[in-house]
Amino acid sequence: MTHLISARDLRASYGAKVALNGVSFDIEEGTSFALLGPNGAGKTTLINILCTLQRPDSGGIVIAGHDALRYPRRARRNIGVVFQTSSVDDRLTARENLEFHGLVHGLPRRKREARIRQVLELVALEEWEDDVVRSFSGGMRRRLEIARALMHEPKILFLDEPTVGLDAQTRQQIWYYLDRLRREWSLTVLTTTHYIEEVEDADVVCIIDHGSIIAQGSPAGLKKQHGRRWHQIDTIDRAVRQLILERFAGAQPLGVSSVVVPEESFDARALKSPEFEGKILEIRQREPTLESVFLSLTGRELRDRADPGRIGNGRGGERR
Numbered sequence: 001m002t003h004l005i006s007a008r009d010l011r012a013s014y015g016a017k018v019a020l021n022g023v024s025f026d027i028e029e030g031t032s033f034a035l036l037g038p039n040g041a042g043k044t045t046l047i048n049i050l051c052t053l054q055r056p057d058s059g060g061i062v063i064a065g066h067d068a069l070r071y072p073r074r075a076r077r078n079i080g081v082v083f084q085t086s087s088v089d090d091r092l093t094a095r096e097n098l099e100f101h102g103l104v105h106g107l108p109r110r111k112r113e114a115r116i117r118q119v120l121e122l123v124a125l126e127e128w129e130d131d132v133v134r135s136f137s138g139g140m141r142r143r144l145e146i147a148r149a150l151m152h153e154p155k156i157l158f159l160d161e162p163t164v165g166l167d168a169q170t171r172q173q174i175w176y177y178l179d180r181l182r183r184e185w186s187l188t189v190l191t192t193t194h195y196i197e198e199v200e201d202a203d204v205v206c207i208i209d210h211g212s213i214i215a216q217g218s219p220a221g222l223k224k225q226h227g228r229r230w231h232q233i234d235t236i237d238r239a240v241r242q243l244i245l246e247r248f249a250g251a252q253p254l255g256v257s258s259v260v261v262p263e264e265s266f267d268a269r270a271l272k273s274p275e276f277e278g279k280i281l282e283i284r285q286r287e288p289t290l291e292s293v294f295l296s297l298t299g300r301e302l303r304d305r306a307d308p309g310r311i312g313n314g315r316g317g318e319r320r
C-alpha cells in the first residue's frame, strides 16, 4: 500500500488559539479523502499546511515521498489546489487563465496546448474557452479552478470547501466532475467540507473537531462503529407526535406528524398500549447516518447542512 500523503502530529496555533492539536493521518494513492468538520474545526489551516502555504508549529508531512517541510517545492509539484475563495483572473478568458498557469509551471507550448484541451474537456468548458471569466456563473468558475489546478499534472488535488456558496444543482455538478477525476484520472483527492451529505461517497472520511481528528474510516465503517439506529414513527397527528416526544428520551420531530426515536430509548411495548391504539400508522427502522456518527462522537449536531430539504447524498445526476 502506498501512502501518497502522510501527516504526523501536526500542531498549529494563532497566538493563544490552538487550530491543530496533533493531527496525524495517511492517505493512500487514488483515494478520495474527505475532511469533515464544523466551521472553525481547523480544516483550512490543515489544507494550507499540507499545500506548504503555512508552516505548522511542529509535526511532519511527507507528500509523494518528499518531506514537505524541508523541500516544499518538490512536494508542491505533486499538488493542485482549489481554494475556498475564487482565484481565477476574471479579466482573462478561460484559456488565458489556464495558459498562464501552464507558463508559471514551465510547461512547454505543445504540452500546454494539449493539457488545456484535456482539462477543459474534463470540466466541460470547451465551448466557453474564449469567453472572459467575468461572464461565468459561480459553478463555471469553480470548474475552471479545478481545471487550472490540474494543468501541471499533479498526483493530488486539494479542495477547500469546493461547493460552498453554490446552489444544490451546481454542487452536484462539481461532485460529478470530482468523481470523474477519481475514476478516469486515478487522482488522489482531498476535500474539506462541513456538508455531511457530501462525504457519503468518499473512500475515507476523517472527522475533525476543535483541531483534533476524532474518527476516521469509510462512511459505512464509521456508521457501523459510531452510528445510532433510529426508529421512525409515523403517527396520525401532531398531538400523538407530541406525546411520543415527551415519552421517549432523545426523540426528535420529523415532518408534520412523524418522530424519530433513538434505538436505546425506543420501547415497542409502550406503543402498543391503549393510549396509542389506532394512532400509530407505521414504525420503520432507520439505518445510522453520518449525522448520528457526529452526534455520538461530539454530543452535538453538525447542523449546517447543504440543503435541509434534500434526501440522499447530494451527488450525481446533473452533468453540465
Ligand SMILES: Nc1ncnc2c1ncn2[C@@H]1O[C@H](COP(=O)(O)OP(=O)(O)OP(=O)(O)O)[C@@H](O)[C@H]1O
Residues within 6 Å of the ligand: 014, 017, 018, 019, 037, 038, 039, 040, 041, 042, 043, 044, 045, 046, 194
Ligand atoms: N489568521 C488567523 N488568526 C487567528 N485565528 C485564526 C486564524 N485563522 C484561523 N483561526 C482560528 O483557528 C481555528 C481554525 O480555523 P480554520 O479556518 O482552520 O477552520 P475551518 O475548519 O477551516 O473553518 P472554516 O470552514 O470556517 O474556514 C478557528 O478557531 C479560527 O477562528
